[in-house]
Amino acid sequence: MKPLTTIAIAMLITAIATTxxxxxxxxxxxxxxxxxxxxxxxxxxxRTCGKGAxxxxxxxxxxxxxxxIQINVNPPGASSDSCTVQxxxxxxxxxxxxxxxxxxxxxxxxxxxxxxxxxxxRGDTETVNVYISCxxxxxxxxxxxxxxWNQ
Amino acid sequence: xxxYQMYVFAVATLLVAVATAFALWADVLKIHLEVNTGNVDIExxxxxxxxxxxxSLPGEYEGKDVASCTAEFTEVxxxxxxxxxxxxxxxxxxxxxxxxxxxxxIVITNAYPGYQCKIQDVNVKNVGTIPxxxxxxxxxxxxxxxxxxxxxxxxxxxxxxxxxxxTELDVDSSSFFTLNGTQLHPGESQSFTVVLxxxxxxxxxxxxxxxxxxxxxIIGYQWNEFP
Numbered sequence: 398m399k400p401l402t403t404i405a406i407a408m409l410i411t412a413i414a415t416t417x418x419x420x421x422x423x424x425x426x427x428x429x430x431x432x433x434x435x436x437x438x439x440x441x442x443x444r445t446c447g448k449g450a451x452x453x454x455x456x457x458x459x460x461x462x463x464x465x466i467q468i469n470v471n472p473p474g475a476s477s478d479s480c481t482v483q484x485x486x487x488x489x490x491x492x493x494x495x496x497x498x499x500x501x502x503x504x505x506x507x508x509x510x511x512x513x514x515x516x517x518x519r520g521d522t523e524t525v526n527v528y529i530s531c532x533x534x535x536x537x538x539x540x541x542x543x544x545x546w547n548q
Numbered sequence: 549x550x551x552y553q554m555y556v557f558a559v560a561t562l563l564v565a566v567a568t569a570f571a572l573w574a575d576v577l578k579i580h581l582e583v584n585t586g587n588v589d590i591e592x593x594x595x596x597x598x599x600x601x602x603x604s605l606p607g608e609y610e611g612k613d614v615a616s617c618t619a620e621f622t623e624v625x626x627x628x629x630x631x632x633x634x635x636x637x638x639x640x641x642x643x644x645x646x647x648x649x650x651x652x653x654i655v656i657t658n659a660y661p662g663y664q665c666k667i668q669d670v671n672v673k674n675v676g677t678i679p680x681x682x683x684x685x686x687x688x689x690x691x692x693x694x695x696x697x698x699x700x701x702x703x704x705x706x707x708x709x710x711x712x713x714x715t716e717l718d719v720d721s722s723s724f725f726t727l728n729g730t731q732l733h734p735g736e737s738q739s740f741t742v743v744l745x746x747x748x749x750x751x752x753x754x755x756x757x758x759x760x761x762x763x764x765x766i767i768g769y770q771w772n773e774f775p
Contacts, residue, residue, distance in 0.1 A: 420588045420769065420770035420773060421588055421637060421767060421768065421769050421770070422588045422589050422590050422649070422676070422680075422767070422768045423628055423631045423637070423649075423765055423767045423768070424590055424591065424627075424649055424651075424652070424672060424765070424768075425628075425630050425631065425651050425652075425763055425765050425766075426651065426652040426653070426654065426724075426763065426764040426766075427630075427651055427652075427653050427761065427763055428656075428717075428742075428744065428761065428762050428763070428764070429653075429654070429655050429656065429760070430656040430659050430716075430717060430744070430746065430759070430760045430761075431655075431656065431657045431658065431659060431757075431758070431759045431760075432658075432659045432660065432746070432754060432755065432757060432758050432759075432760075433615065433658035433659060433660055433756065433757070434756040434757045435660075435756060490756075491614075491658050492614050492615075492658065492660045493612060493614060545661060545662070546609075546610075546612075547602075547610070547660070547661075547662045547748075548661065548662070548748065548751075
């Protein structure tokens with residue numbers, strides 16, 4: 398009887414262990430989100446001044462999605478003049494953007510329009526005008542930043 | 549010759565006596581034990597459908613077609629890998645007993661802060677023979693269990709997929725979490741949705757041209773061993 402009882406118990410334990418080993422199942426969901434890019438590129442910067450002899454120097458620098466453009470206006474003989482600098486940007490990212498532009502100057506006036514562009518789709522261009530008016534040499538700093546169109 | 553016959557007779561008598569005695573002293577009881585185990589088996593059913601959304605409305609913001617979102621069932625080689633790496637499987641779990649389940653794969657491309665996608669028409673079905681209870685765990689890209697950060701009274705849960713301490717995605721309260729603790733009897737199923745979003749309010753965490761990956765593991769335990 399004893400060996401038979403031992404065998405029976407062993408079989409029962411094996412059956413329970415096998416059962417426990419099977420009593421779970423898993424399902425997996427894998428979620429991957431790849432983000433797009435926001436980017437802009439300054440294509441052209443042209444200027445138009447009231448006086449043909451006025452010197453305009455444009456110096457753009459880019460950091461991430463922001464262009465900082467220094468515009469130095471130097472009318473002849475320290476006279477007064479007004480200039481318009483046209484900055485044409487291209488959306489070189491993968492999602493639509495809007496470009497936000499601010500301007501500042503230590504002397505004279507400096508105004509950017511539009512301060513916020515409309516939506517610029519991938520590959521499209523948009524122009525921002527910067528108006529500068531000063532007497533004698535002055536420097537205007539325009540800063541253009543690209544942001545996602547939905548923000 | 550007579551002596552020889554007597555020996556034969558004596559030996560034969562002894563054998564008969566021993567055989568009779570053994571027949572009296574021994575007995576056999578046979579126990580036939582048969583255990584037929586059931587099985588725990590769950591699977592995804594339905595036809596997953598991905599719907600782009602913004603502010604609870606269908607489609608992307610302003611009707612644009614910028615990002616994309618797909619959801620499909622795919623065959624995987626080692627479906628238990630993520631759960632096993634995370635140590636979520638029972639200690640006695642036998643990998644060879646794994647079923648050939650499919651994986652629900654959700655892929656978002658060209659995403660941006662504010663993008664939202666809802667996956668629906670997906671069910672978890674108990675196709676085994678005993679009741680199961682479901683346990684839902686979220687794993688980061690390295691298969692580590694992560695605890696979502698509940699916000700807005702638990703309506704949203706932010707998820708840090710890359711372990712940098714900054715949350716890049718969120719899922720809403722209807723996503724997966726409704727399955728937690730759900731008991732399914734054989735043949736029963738439970739539907740769920742997945743609402744994913746790249747939170748604008750966490751856009752400082754969302755880098756451009758980056759892939760964020762996380763896993764949701766649904767474990768069906770036999771109902772009386774639910775941890």
